[in-house]
Amino acid sequence: TQLLEQSPQFLSIQEGENLTVYCNSSSVFSSLQWYRQEPGEGPVLLVTVVTGGEVKKLKRLTFQFGDARKDSSLHITAAQPGDTGLYLCAPARLGNQGGKLIFGQGTELSVKP
Amino acid sequence: DTAVSQTPKYLVTQMGNDKSIKCEQNLGHDTMYWYKQDSKKFLKIMFSYNNKELIINETVPNRFSPKSPDKAHLNLHINSLELGDSAVYFCASTSGGGNEQYFGPGTRLTVT
Numbered sequence: 001t002q003l004l005e006q007s008p009q010f011l012s013i014q015e016g017e018n019l020t021v022y023c024n025s026s027s028v029f030s031s032l033q034w035y036r037q038e039p040g041e042g043p044v045l046l047v048t049v050v051t052g053g054e055v056k057k058l059k060r061l062t063f064q065f066g067d068a069r070k071d072s073s074l075h076i077t078a079a080q081p082g083d084t085g086l087y088l089c090a091p092a093r094l095g096n097q098g099g100k101l102i103f104g105q106g107t108e109l110s111v112k113p
Numbered sequence: 114d115t116a117v118s119q120t121p122k123y124l125v126t127q128m129g130n131d132k133s134i135k136c137e138q139n140l141g142h143d144t145m146y147w148y149k150q151d152s153k154k155f156l157k158i159m160f161s162y163n164n165k166e167l168i169i170n171e172t173v174p175n176r177f178s179p180k181s182p183d184k185a186h187l188n189l190h191i192n193s194l195e196l197g198d199s200a201v202y203f204c205a206s207t208s209g210g211g212n213e214q215y216f217g218p219g220t221r222l223t224v225t
Contacts, residue, residue, distance in 0.1 A: 033213070042117070042203050042216025043156070086154055101214060103156040 006104035014112055016078050021107040023089030024071040030092050032072050037086040079111045116140050117217040119204050125223045133190045134220045136204030145187040148203040162187055199224045
């Protein structure tokens, strides 16, 4: 059983602050996806990272895949209330089976105006 | 247009009852999933179907039985509901392994 940890589990910040959340594992992944789930809705894909060391930017969000493809981080610059939600990482293991996603426990982010 | 839809949105029922949740996707995807999200927001896969064929069946009690009448629909029937079945159930679909999964809005099941 792979161990997938997201940290922090909860984060409450003021509008305009910067933050970073992490997704760590001891396993190597062929790719990793980040999803955001807003209250009362299903998760929505933000980004997929594939290459070790890859950095992708989505407006104020910066995603990085670790060089060894075992970990990833999400950095948000100047957070806004609209960024509030549950951030989930979901790596795909090597030899992916039927598109199975194993989600981390998530980081619950609350951005207060 | 709704991509992945689920019915009902909320379901409150008593222990021992049998209930079904329905899911439909209009994205033309071949693969559909059921996930369970518990009170701690942990999202765990339950089943996966590809072209109406069961390909993933995690350790789920036999009381849960998925059925896929066609590749656009995946329903979940639950027999003899228990308190621990209370959770939010999400349906999702994808065009292929490792690709983006599109989630439905969820069905909040409360067993009393």
